Ligand SMILES: Nc1ncnc2c1ncn2[C@@H]1O[C@H](COP(=O)(O)OP(=O)(O)OP(=O)(O)O)[C@@H](O)[C@H]1O
């Protein structure tokens with residue numbers, strides 16, 4: 337009896353030992369697979385169309401067949417993003433706002449998300465995000481590289497010719513202090529990311545989502561050494577232009593309020609602060625809508641002292657630096673709104689979150705035209721704009737050039753949809769590249785006043801859609817797709833924003849802002865439905881000929 341009991345206890349022990357061994361093995365296997373997948377981050381582009389490089393072209397303006405893309409480049413993968421996160425969490429550790437544990441936890445979440453199904457990847461694989469564009473012709477590129485003959489034909493090119501004959505690299509006329517020696521050749525691979533971005537701009541979009549250069553550009557903006565910083569003129573609020581050693585530049589907007597602060601309901605739209613995270617989020621949203629009309633924007637933690645104060649040559653700016661009572665370094669600059677001691681931009685004590693937007697080509701190379709929006713607000717505390725009083729306002733707009741012809745009206749409505757989703761009431765003007773005349777996309781610049789309130793929507797932003805009852809078919813189909821659970825706008829937006837370096841500090845948009853996107857999307861589709869119930873020509877069919 338006792339012997340039997342002993343035997344069965346032994347087999348129970350043996351069984352338990354086997355079970356524990358199996359569990360350990362399973363655990364080890366799971367950890368290994370998680371670590372391995374950490375190197376595969378979802379990226380915006382899964383397949384990129386390699387383009388050919390033109391030989392024997394010298395940089396000045398673009399040639400129709402040359403290209404900004406190169407198949408030899410890889411998309412940014414997690415090591416780069418991880419690097420940003422490390423960078424940010426190190427600085428924040430210094431700031432004492434984020435513990436190491438929290439940062440590891442966030443990384444862990446990111447890794448787990450990578451392992452799981454990516455809605456963002458699925459979205460960008462959808463045919464609606466891969467519509468074939470016609471092959472750009474010479475006139476469809478914003479810039480082109482001059483051919484050797486063109487260079488030879490112009491008078492001042494003796495030096496250039498010498499360079500070319502020697503097959504030497506391009507030299508900067510004046511080697512300024514701190515700037516890199518220029519080593520660009522006609523080979524596109526030698527061009528810095530900002531230049532390749534410029535050379536990739538076409539009549540239809542600012543960038544090709546699938547072009548690997550996009551990843552290089554955002555990495556470049558997030559990590560390049562800042563050589564100089566000056567206040568940028570134009571506009572009403574404080575913003576800086578930072579300069580990089582290889583002649584790249586970025587437009588910087590500083591963090592002025594915590595991420596979760598909601599705009600005071602008693603503030604008029606024209607008195608609202610600009611938000612760095614709105615600039616970043618707007619870029620992601622515009623890309624998710626398939627527009628590609630906002631220059632790439634990336635977040636970065638900068639050192640206010642070493643990366644602004646010590647490198648600025650702008651006296652108007654440097655005069656405004658001070659140390660706050662708690663020892664933080666602050667400045668306020670000179671501008672119309674919020675440039676005073678009462679509204680300082682402060683580091684903690686040196687670390688400051690900012691957004692960096694890629695600069696568009698210089699106006700001397702690519703002039704732009706600024707258009708006053710027909711649905712511009714009055715920018716007055718008392719007056720209403722005409723469109724707010726006249727429900728038939730669109731009838732007049734529809735008959736007025738350039739809205740009476742081509743895609744301008746539906747382009748404007750696309751912009752209204754983007755603005756309604758982020759609740760941006762500050763779209764007084766928009767710009768286009770002069771070279772393309774009226775047949776081109778609209779630049780969605782200046783999005784700093786978006787994402788101010790999540791608990792409230794602003795239906796008047798949709799006035800162009802609601803009053804004109806017109807919408808691009810491709811836009812409507814994408815909007816519908818974004819309501820499906822497998823592509824839900826809030827989910828793809830969360831995933832897209834997680835790729836930004838500042839996501840390691842805190843999510844760029846809080847959850848209430850993300851759910852507001854889904855709610856507003858439903859409102860847009862409701863407005864379209866009401867239009868379709870009452871009118872027959874709501875759809876502008878830009879998909880004719882597609883299956
Ligand atoms: N990425 C960019 N590249 C080049 N120029 C830009 C870029 N973004 C904005 N600009 C230019 O700088 C001007 C001012 O920028 P922005 O509109 O963001 O400033 P703002 O102070 O918010 O202006 P406003 O007070 O008019 O709203 C814009 O009108 C535009 O012409």
Ligand SMILES: [Mn+2]
Pocket residue numbers: 571610762782783784785
């Ligand atoms: Mn603005």
